[in-house]
Amino acid sequence: MLRKILLPTIFILLGWGFWISPDFKEIAAGVSIFLFGMLSLEEGFRAFTGGTLESILKNTTNKLWKSLSFGVVTTSLMQSSSLVSVIAISFLSAGLIGLTAGVGIIFGANIGTTTGAWLIAGFGLKVKISAYAMPMLVFGVLLLFQKNKSLKGIGYILTGLGFLFLGIHYMKDGFESFKDSFDLAQYAVAGYPGLFLFTAIGIAATVIMQSSHATLVLTITALAAGQITYDNGLALAIGANVGTTITAIIGSLSSNEQGKRLAAAHLVFNLVTGLIAIIFIYQMMASVDWISEHVGIAQDDYTLKLAVFHTLFNIIGVLVMLPLMKKLVSLLEGMFIPREVPLSKPKFLHDSAADFPDTALEAIRQETLRVWDHSIDIFAHAFGFTREQLISDTDLANIARQQKHLPEFDVEMAYELRVKPLFSSIVTFIAQAGLSSENEQSGDVYWLRTANQQMVEAIKAAKHLRTNLSITVQSGDRMRREIYDNMRVQLSLLIRQLEAIRQSSPEDSPVLSLDYMRLALHEHCQLLNTRMANAMREGTMSGSVATSLLNDSNYAQEVFRTLVDMGETLFVRHNRSLSDAEREVLLSDDELHALES
16 A cells, blocks of 8 residues: 555656756656665675575674674675675575574674765765766676576676766766755754754665665765755755665565564664664764864865765664673564474575575475374374374384284375475476576585475385285284285384484595495395295285285385485585595495395
8 A cells, every 4th residue: 555655756756856957857756766786786796605605604604893894895895785785584484594693694784785875975076977977888788698698697787887986977977966946954953853854764775775785875975065965965865774674574575484583673773873873973073073174074065974874873873782782682583483384384485595595495495394204203103103103212023023014194184285286386496596507506406406306206105115015014914914014114123324424524424324225125025035035935814815915015115215315415416515435435326236236
């Protein structure tokens, strides 16, 4: 409803502005060009988030000072605290970083965003930057036509910078011309009323444009042209700082509780920082004058003084909030309690996770592990055990011997309700994430999809096996019962071992365990075939029973082989941390066939 009212209102105000002043057109066009430059710049940096930026982020957030530094450096380079916030929310939602590290990045991003004010005030208004814009646009557009992803990314960055510079040029010239026909400074409001009014205007402008940089550029160019007073310019800068949280809030709407916690931390930090700046505005203005005097900034150079002020109150905000970091994290964790996700609904496949390749990959991996968790439950009940019995040290053979019948369980229904919906969601998410062969994550995504398919195939084979298994447990045929009990116990022990491999530390190598399982299956099949042949020869087993046993043995072997392949796919072979030496010792299919022959 708000959007339906807001957009027409903006159009009406812009139309009125264009009608009363041709110079307003130049200012508005400058803002539009600047915002388009910001979008191009963000698109360019997104081209380098296919592993590079993510790797840096994961390796530089294990300590608070590192996450702070990451926020400062990346925001200074990309000139977009909004993009850094969205990246942090995406990574936090996928579980690649912790909440404390995410909050540290947000704090650092607020300091990093102050470099924009320095660049505009110290460089953008002092030289004819439109001269730099033209070559950037020419080279940038040429690179945009290249197929190489990196070259195209550089093209977006150059084009973005060109439009940024061009937008600043038009805003600067527009305000210079505008003051000859219309003096905005006459609407200046002094004291705290002006402080609150222009802070609100700064918030509104940033929310509408979704860019604190755009608000700062408008403020600095208007201040340079004398269209606003220094006091009101400082209030606009405070408002821009508070208003920039809207992007993080919007970005968190499609994320989980972790993403919402980080967006709330961003809002709390910027509100506290803005409140400190408002309460101590006159003390801070005196501090700005003192700093400016000692670094050689002229007394009437209000644009550079605004940059000093912007930097000062953000640094003060970080210094105030850092000691309260743990309390803030605890408060946010208490405010946003993870909701129970229905078994059939995906937990990690959020829209925010699809924005960046590494977060998309991690979301798929986490959801695949949920499919494995559901599969463990299905296999346990299909074979007549509980999940707790299957994954603990319980003597399964003893439980199997004592059972008179298998508890009622519908494998097909459990699959339809718990596994199939998640598998479908994963396949859909992979398509939506758009991971092409150019992404280094595409191979990992392929193997994760394969692991899901292998679990589905194993469940379907277990469904067929359970039919005769349930009948045999209630029969009086001791030999047949012993064979079937051995089948289900061995399969359950396999699942127990796979879960142990999943839970093992990166230092433990599960390669030999998987090969041992393959060889154990081979030996088990040989023993079963020999035993059935002897029983038929002795007349203790009929041909029809032997045929049924062979069919179910094939189902059991299919479950066994498919789950071992799944474990190798999901837990071993395609693990990035697995060394080449460990990969080499994995037995290939040809080697296994050679051993069997």
